[in-house]
Amino acid sequence: MLRNDLVKIGRNEPCPCGSGLKYKKCCMNKTSPKPVDMAKLYERKYGIRLKTQNDVECIRESGRLVLEALDLVERQVQPGVTTNDLDRIVNAYALKSHAVCAPLNYKGFPKNICTSINEVICHGIPSDRSLNEGDIINVDITLVYQGYYADANKTFIVGEASPDSQKIVSVAAQSLKAGMSMLKPGNTVGDIGWAIQNYAEGQKCSVVREFVGHGIGFEFHEAPQIPHYGRKGDGIVLVPGMVFTIEPMINLGKPELFIAGDNWTAVTRDRSLSAQFEQTFFITEDGYESLTPFEF
Numbered sequence: 001m002l003r004n005d006l007v008k009i010g011r012n013e014p015c016p017c018g019s020g021l022k023y024k025k026c027c028m029n030k031t032s033p034k035p036v037d038m039a040k041l042y043e044r045k046y047g048i049r050l051k052t053q054n055d056v057e058c059i060r061e062s063g064r065l066v067l068e069a070l071d072l073v074e075r076q077v078q079p080g081v082t083t084n085d086l087d088r089i090v091n092a093y094a095l096k097s098h099a100v101c102a103p104l105n106y107k108g109f110p111k112n113i114c115t116s117i118n119e120v121i122c123h124g125i126p127s128d129r130s131l132n133e134g135d136i137i138n139v140d141i142t143l144v145y146q147g148y149y150a151d152a153n154k155t156f157i158v159g160e161a162s163p164d165s166q167k168i169v170s171v172a173a174q175s176l177k178a179g180m181s182m183l184k185p186g187n188t189v190g191d192i193g194w195a196i197q198n199y200a201e202g203q204k205c206s207v208v209r210e211f212v213g214h215g216i217g218f219e220f221h222e223a224p225q226i227p228h229y230g231r232k233g234d235g236i237v238l239v240p241g242m243v244f245t246i247e248p249m250i251n252l253g254k255p256e257l258f259i260a261g262d263n264w265t266a267v268t269r270d271r272s273l274s275a276q277f278e279q280t281f282f283i284t285e286d287g288y289e290s291l292t293p294f295e296f
């Protein structure tokens, strides 16, 4: 049954019961409206494809492989290792696991993973650049396994951390946690963004606007978009069956960015450090589960 307080429907919009009448002329004031098929409603209204329990188990399996690949990478993060080395490690793991690295050839992306160092916000392309003591590096891995996508990333500190790198990595991690604290049916996409922005800006850091979290599972990037800034109560209401990422990109300085000459690498305009953490989440009847759970 449709709970009026969970799904905001305009008075003059078509009634979700499918009668063809305006909502105000139909179920709006009825105490027991016809049951609504939430999957159909969300697909029609927002293009969001809710996942079944079976879909979720398949995405979780893909997520397990992503976590394993992130662990393999983490063990190799040390001075002298190149980002191409990390790319090869993940590619070999994917091959062995009968999975596919989603980034390769995605809109022309040339490598298997994204490796974003220091002032690079996201979409860094693996290269012969080797890691130096004190660098921070985000490694973002998306795998497709038996047709299902899962997406996660972590930022690592290479060797000894400077106070600045410690701060930005910690604020990015806590920003993801702030977003996660909003994950339950009845809260909105705007609540997630608000919690992240409120926390990150409270730490005198800034939130990147140009890149957002996203629905995922059947494809790499599905509806809805999940901005990492926003206002309480704005946007789409979270309902059970939604699967999406939260992946706040947090800058130590200002939020503006530019895209490098390779047309992918996003860099902070003021060249300040940037960090990010990402997981894939599933909204349950009373909260959420991470399909790519890791401690951080």
Ligand code: MF3
Binding pocket: 102, 103, 104, 106, 107, 109, 113, 114, 123, 140, 141, 142, 151, 247, 278
């Ligand atoms: N994994 C990134 C995300 O979190 C997307 C990378 S797109 C690519 O959405 F083409 F750069 F791989």
Ligand code: CO
Binding pocket: 151, 213, 214, 245, 247, 278
């Ligand atoms: Co993502």
Ligand code: CO
Binding pocket: 140, 141, 142, 151, 152, 153, 247, 278
């Ligand atoms: Co990602």
